[in-house]
Amino acid sequence: MLDLTKIGQTIESLRKEKNMTQDELASKLYVSRQAVSKWETGKSLPSIEVLISLTELFEIGIEFLIDDAIISRNDIEKQMEQFPRQAVFSNFIKSDQLENDFKSYVHLFNIEERKQLINLVIQGKLNLSYQVMWPHLNMEERLYLLGYIISYDKEDINDLYPYLTIEERQMISHKTNFIYKKGKLL
Numbered sequence: 001m002l003d004l005t006k007i008g009q010t011i012e013s014l015r016k017e018k019n020m021t022q023d024e025l026a027s028k029l030y031v032s033r034q035a036v037s038k039w040e041t042g043k044s045l046p047s048i049e050v051l052i053s054l055t056e057l058f059e060i061g062i063e064f065l066i067d068d069a070i071i072s073r074n075d076i077e078k079q080m081e082q083f084p085r086q087a088v089f090s091n092f093i094k095s096d097q098l099e100n101d102f103k104s105y106v107h108l109f110n111i112e113e114r115k116q117l118i119n120l121v122i123q124g125k126l127n128l129s130y131q132v133m134w135p136h137l138n139m140e141e142r143l144y145l146l147g148y149i150i151s152y153d154k155e156d157i158n159d160l161y162p163y164l165t166i167e168e169r170q171m172i173s174h175k176t177n178f179i180y181k182k183g184k185l186l
Contacts, residue, residue, distance in 0.1 A: 005042030012040040014058045076105040099132050106136045134163045
């Protein structure tokens with residue numbers, strides 16, 4: 001993913017080095033001044049054809065424009081500033097480092113995205129352990145997940161039990177009639 005703000009800053013800097021106004025640059029590239037303004041403010045990216053024209057006009061290589069503008073796949077915060085949330089969320093859940101990424105970035109997602117993430121784990125579409133998720137969930141999310149585990153995934157209660165609050169443990173005992181002794185549910 002590209003950092004549109006960095007590309008825009010580079011275009012603006014190159015334009016100013018040539019003592020050109022946005023109108024003059026727009027005229028040379030056959031685009032509107034508003035298009036140039038959007039590039040320079042990081043709101044849009046020039047087309048490939050215009051990028052090539054920019055490199056010719058400013059006598060630079062295309063890598064000069066985009067080299068420092070590549071956003072790391074792991075920089076979720078920066079991606080959220082630049083791209084639609086759904087695209088960032090989709091990339092996040094496809095990460096091959098999801099367990100590590102989850103701990104670091106789950107707080108950036110809104111309630112709906114977090115619930116979608118939990119549902120994907122419940123459905124077995126994401127390989128993320130309950131133990132990794134649990135400390136990073138809010139109370140409502142924990143109760144939602146715990147309700148699922150009690151109903152459909154009782155064998156995972158043993159693994160999750162040490163992470164539960166007293167209230168959550170009481171809920172399990174009440175709902176399942178299980179007794180916890182010496183590290184195991186009976």
